[in-house]
Amino acid sequence: MIKLENVSKVFKGDVVALREANCDINKGEFVFLVGPSGSGKSTMIRLLNKQEEPSTGAIYVAGKHIGQLNSWKVPYLRRNIGCVFQDYKLLSNKTVYENVAFALEVIGRPRHVVKTQVPAILELVGLSKKHKNYPDELSGGEQQRVSIARAFVNRPLILLADEPTGNLDPATSVGIMRLLDRINRTGTTVVMATHDRSIVDTMRRRVIELDRGSIIRDQARGVYE
Amino acid sequence: MAINGNYVLRETTANLTRNITLTVASVLTVFVSLAILGSTVLVRQGAQNATRQFEGGVEFIVYVDADITPSELAAVKASLEDNPGVLRAPYVDAEATYKEFRRLFKGQETMLENVRKGDLPTSFRVEPKDKSVESVQELVAYYQKRPNVYYVSAATEVIREMKAITTFFNNGLSVFAVFLLVASALLILNTIRTAMFARRREIEVMKLVGATNWFIRIPFMLEGLIQGLIGGVLAVGFVFLAKGWLDDLLNRSKGLNLLQNFSIESSDVTLACLVVVGVAITLSVVSSALATRRFLDV
Ligand SMILES: Nc1ncnc2c1ncn2[C@@H]1O[C@H](COP(=O)(O)OP(=O)(O)O)[C@@H](O)[C@H]1O
Ligand SMILES: [Mg+2]
Numbered sequence: 158m159i160k161l162e163n164v165s166k167v168f169k170g171d172v173v174a175l176r177e178a179n180c181d182i183n184k185g186e187f188v189f190l191v192g193p194s195g196s197g198k199s200t201m202i203r204l205l206n207k208q209e210e211p212s213t214g215a216i217y218v219a220g221k222h223i224g225q226l227n228s229w230k231v232p233y234l235r236r237n238i239g240c241v242f243q244d245y246k247l248l249s250n251k252t253v254y255e256n257v258a259f260a261l262e263v264i265g266r267p268r269h270v271v272k273t274q275v276p277a278i279l280e281l282v283g284l285s286k287k288h289k290n291y292p293d294e295l296s297g298g299e300q301q302r303v304s305i306a307r308a309f310v311n312r313p314l315i316l317l318a319d320e321p322t323g324n325l326d327p328a329t330s331v332g333i334m335r336l337l338d339r340i341n342r343t344g345t346t347v348v349m350a351t352h353d354r355s356i357v358d359t360m361r362r363r364v365i366e367l368d369r370g371s372i373i374r375d376q377a378r379g380v381y382e
Numbered sequence: 383m384a385i386n387g388n389y390v391l392r393e394t395t396a397n398l399t400r401n402i403t404l405t406v407a408s409v410l411t412v413f414v415s416l417a418i419l420g421s422t423v424l425v426r427q428g429a430q431n432a433t434r435q436f437e438g439g440v441e442f443i444v445y446v447d448a449d450i451t452p453s454e455l456a457a458v459k460a461s462l463e464d465n466p467g468v469l470r471a472p473y474v475d476a477e478a479t480y481k482e483f484r485r486l487f488k489g490q491e492t493m494l495e496n497v498r499k500g501d502l503p504t505s506f507r508v509e510p511k512d513k514s515v516e517s518v519q520e521l522v523a524y525y526q527k528r529p530n531v532y533y534v535s536a537a538t539e540v541i542r543e544m545k546a547i548t549t550f551f552n553n554g555l556s557v558f559a560v561f562l563l564v565a566s567a568l569l570i571l572n573t574i575r576t577a578m579f580a581r582r583r584e585i586e587v588m589k590l591v592g593a594t595n596w597f598i599r600i601p602f603m604l605e606g607l608i609q610g611l612i613g614g615v616l617a618v619g620f621v622f623l624a625k626g627w628l629d630d631l632l633n634r635s636k637g638l639n640l641l642q643n644f645s646i647e648s649s650d651v652t653l654a655c656l657v658v659v660g661v662a663i664t665l666s667v668v669s670s671a672l673a674t675r676r677f678l679d680v
Contacts, residue, residue: 206590235592248584259584262389263593311591 158184158315158346159205164214166200166370174200176370178214182348184314187341189357190350191381192367198350201367202319205348206238207231219314236264239308239316239345243323245300247292253279253303254288260307278310282336298329302336309340316340318349322356330356354381393601397577398608404576405609408569412613412662413620415562420621420658422555424628427650429548431485441510441518442536444471444525445503454530461528462506467521471506479504485647503532563661566613567669570606574673578602603670610666617658625651 159182166175175197182188190198203209204216207223216223219237226234247256254275261271279285282302292300301321308316318337322330334356341347351357357364357380364379365372398405446458462471474482480499510521518536526534578585588598628646 208590229594232589232592232594235590240590246583246587246590248587259587260591263588263591263597265597268388307587307591 160217162215164211167212173370185344187347187362189364196367197370202317237314239313241308241318241321243320245304257307278306282306297325315346357381394604397605404573408573408609409613411566411569413616415566416617416658417620419559420654421624422552423654426552428646431645440507442522444506445532447530447532448503450530469511470509474505570669571673574602574606599674602674606666606670610662614659614662618655621654
């Protein structure tokens with residue numbers, strides 16, 4: 158599903174964010190990217206949906222060499238990749254329902270699809286009752302659920318999550334992890350960057366550890382360290 | 383690409399109303415610049431109608447008698463063509479003369495009813511080699527006395543002045559209009575950039591969930607186009623007003639030599655409106671495209 162071949166990313170000023178990274182992630186896997194701050198986790202995530210271009214190396218997503226993708230095809234690649242962030246990126250002037258519906262509307266999904274998919278996904282994340290609320294009326298955990306609903310409402314093949322529990326307390330984080338686990342069990346490949354030790358240790362999934370841009374460990378059913 | 387019309391409509395109106403002060407500024411600048419542009423087109427056309435007979439270097443017109451025989455006509459023609467002081471002297475036949483007459487006296491029905499094609503003297507439009515006043519006067523005096531010549535009409539000082547004044551007036555206004563057009567293009571550009579900046583979080587989300595660039599662009603480009611079109615429509619309204627004022631002015635100054643032949647026809651108004659709307663569309667599409675281009679990369 159995802160394959161990195163000798164991928165490096167060098168930012169201006171010779172900052173090496175990723176060095177000769179190689180890995181192969183299968184369909185339906187759940188992968189943690191771990192490592193200290195600045196080790197290149199976000200960079201790797203951003204390379205996967207073409208928010209950044211690699212300096213060298215090749216990245217394959219769903220069998221396609223995304224470096225050779227025409228720029229007009231990038232939006233269609235992204236429709237297959239949901240994204241969740243530490244800061245949720247919700248639109249504060251839209252309700253919960255509108256935030257999720259927005260993701261379908263802007264890719265031209267017809268109204269009847271929006272009308273059936275949005276309530277279904279809000280049910281899945283447990284926010285049906287709050288569909289009329291605005292983001293600032295929700296707790297952090299609830300906001301992250303909305304953002305997961307928005308990322309998943311189009312049923313992408315891949316879900317990328319960059320420190321989704323970074324702003325949440327441990328108890329709330331557990332709830333978010335349950336949700337991501339459930340999404341993973343529908344067959345969606347999940348790649349999650351985190352430096353939350355307890356989450357990684359309890360989930361026991363594949364762990365890829367980064368240190369100053371290099372992959373130093375790639376372990377099935379691993380722990381944080 | 384499926385585009386939800388509802389979405390585009392909602393977003394475009396939201397943009398236009400959210401930015402109301404900037405929107406009004408753009409619309410007004412577009413309006414003023416295009417109103418000036420439209421007026422210059424009207425004045426230019428009017429002056430052209432008035433001086434059309436004396437276009438292309440024609441300095442005087444030799445009218446021949448209405449009952450001239452073909453051989454007499456040939457003699458006049460030869461005298462013009464053989465004259466070393468004459469560069470060109472094309473003949474305007476009865477048909478073309480009558481057409482021009484109908485144009486000049488449009489709206490004056492009694493005139494049109496009472497004059498028939500054969501009644502009008504035909505003429506030669508003479509372009510002399512030397513266009514100085516003295517040499518033209520000399521030629522005019524010479525042809526005035528030729529047989530079968532009914533009348534010689536020279537490009538008077540009035541017409542020369544009218545040409546000079548309208549050219550000067552129009553060049554000045556055109557420069558002014560161009561500056562204002564640039565200002566309105568920049569204002570539209572700025573309005574759209576501001577709208578995009580205000581909505582950068584939405585745009586970011588749209589890109590992440592896979593909205594196409596055109597889908598993101600279209601509401602903003604429509605916003606620019608609508609500003610341009612509203613300004614353009616107001617300017618078209620102004621062109622009609624200006625036509626009314628000019629007609630009034632011309633009616634009141636009948637007999638005033640300078641404006642005698644100055645006339646603005648409906649085809650001139652149409653031309654002015656087409657120019658205004660065409661420029662409005664081009665201007666707003668180009669500036670919207672430029673404004674939204676920056677947001678296309680990733
Ligand atoms: N846009 C950028 N421009 C320059 N340097 C960057 C940029 N993004 C990340 N970096 C650098 O790349 C390295 C890895 O960053 P990042 O991938 O964000 O790490 P992590 O997510 O693991 O904390 C850091 O040294 C960071 O400063
Ligand atoms: Mg990071």
